[in-house]
Amino acid sequence: MHRALQIDEIVGIICAQTARAGPSDWWAGLPTQQYPSRCGDLARLARTCTAFLDPALDALWGFQGTLLHLLRAMPSDLWEIIEIPWEEDEDAANDSGSREENMRLTISLRRTVRPSDWDRFTFYARRVRSFKDGHVHDETSVVYDILTSQFPNGTVFPRIEILDWFPIALELFHHIHLFLSHGITGLHISLDNTADSAIFDLLTTQFPGLKNVGIGGTVAERPFSRFICSLKELETLVAPKLDSTAFNHISRLPRLRYLWLMSKTPPRLPPRPKDLPCFPALAEFRCESIEAAPNLLERTGRSLVEFSLPARSWASPPTKQIFQELYAALASSCTHTLLEKIHVDKPSRALPINAAQLDLYILSGDDLRKLFCFRNLVHVSLAHSVAVDLDDVVAIDMARAWPRIEVLWFPCDTTYRIASRMTLEGVYAFAEHCPLLEDLSVLFDATTVPKSTGTLGGKTQPRVSQDKLAFLDVGYSMIGTKKKDWRRVADFLRSIFPELYEVRATKPGSSVDPYVLKEYKAWMKVSDDLA
Incomplete structure (x- = not known):
């Protein structure tokens, strides 16, 4: 046997890495499951010799x-x-x-x-x-x-x-x-009995060293907040509700890096502390109240790398003004060089909007310019109540502002179709300025196909091609339905995204205009042509 394999620490690392080949737990990096093939590897390793027995069994049974x-x-x-x-x-x-x-x-x-x-x-x-x-x-x-x-x-x-x-x-x-x-050190439980505070009394007295806590369901605010205030080593926290004292407590914790506030109503914020910075180590923040998000970002945004806004609890669709306030708060509260991911979720069910009031919900491309200050974004997914009305100018500026972007999604609500002012020229901007982009979801007008050459400095030159993009979701983007039309679109996309092999489009319902169904079929032919 090699001398290195006689060192317990090395054998332990080998076994642990074998077990970690599967998905990892989000709060501690421990494996949440082991693939059968990996379990077999560990079992065989345990049977090899006594030097491997305990480390391999520890890894095999660890989760x-x-x-x-x-x-x-x-x-x-x-x-x-x-x-x-x-x-x-x-x-x-x-x-x-x-x-x-x-x-x-x-x-x-x-x-x-x-x-x-x-x-x-x-x-x-x-x-x-x-x-x-x-x-x-x-x-x-x-x-x-x-x-x-x-x-x-x-x-x-x-x-x-x-x-x-x-x-x-x-x-x-x-x-x-x-x-x-x-x-x-890590506890994740769900409660449905607001009257039972015994579990929090037990945890408060016997487990003050908890580092990773996730509590779901219905809890009584006072005993839960008292429990949170007893924890000094928190690194991750998922909380259904917090009172002002508990919020103030976690804002001072030096190692809290992940926070998910699941409350459907805005929490009562305490006065902002002046003697210490708020949330000095917080890297990821998830908030379920879009109304409270701007105020919360003032406290939490300084060191954020990722911000997420789940939409599980939304009772009504947010207007464009609410989104404008959110994006302004992100720009003013988060460090421009640190933020890498922004994710605004979409409700699982469609929220009704009065068709006569659509203008209150459709964002303009200029509303997104507040986010162009974040030069290091790699993942952006913004699901708005209806859609965002982009044009080529905004698309070009966006592509230039986010050169490191890898995933860019603007999913749209299919209930209300709006005609996009962005064209294939805007799509080309992402090929030209975003060399790492792999997945793009955006509405655009593909009825007019640009030439295969571009103009720069008064001179005509071949267009740039980008070899990372693999997926393109066009939603209900417009396209010509004749064979020559969709083939020109396919040829253009192939020329600027040579590795593109799947185009996704939103399939319309049976009650829509027959021409819309033809557009969907045209996009499917584009996808087949690129495959």
């Missing part, structure tokens, strides 16, 4: 999304485990990851549990560092009852660091005590 694997490590005559395939959505089942995720499990006890039955269970359970209640089975109360009454060691996972606890049935929530260990 668990179900108790099922531990139950199967116990004597085979102890549990009866019946797997029933989900029948409602076979396609979804076939597309999902593990076998257990495709099964509904019924678990029952066959005989009395003996003390020796726990030996292999505890041998593997002590290796678990991250546990997520995976909603895999719906009849686990018997398992939790047995663990509560007969498990010999109190805490099931003595070395656990991250716990995601979302039991299917609310009455199972109290079993969380089985998985609470003093080594926990």
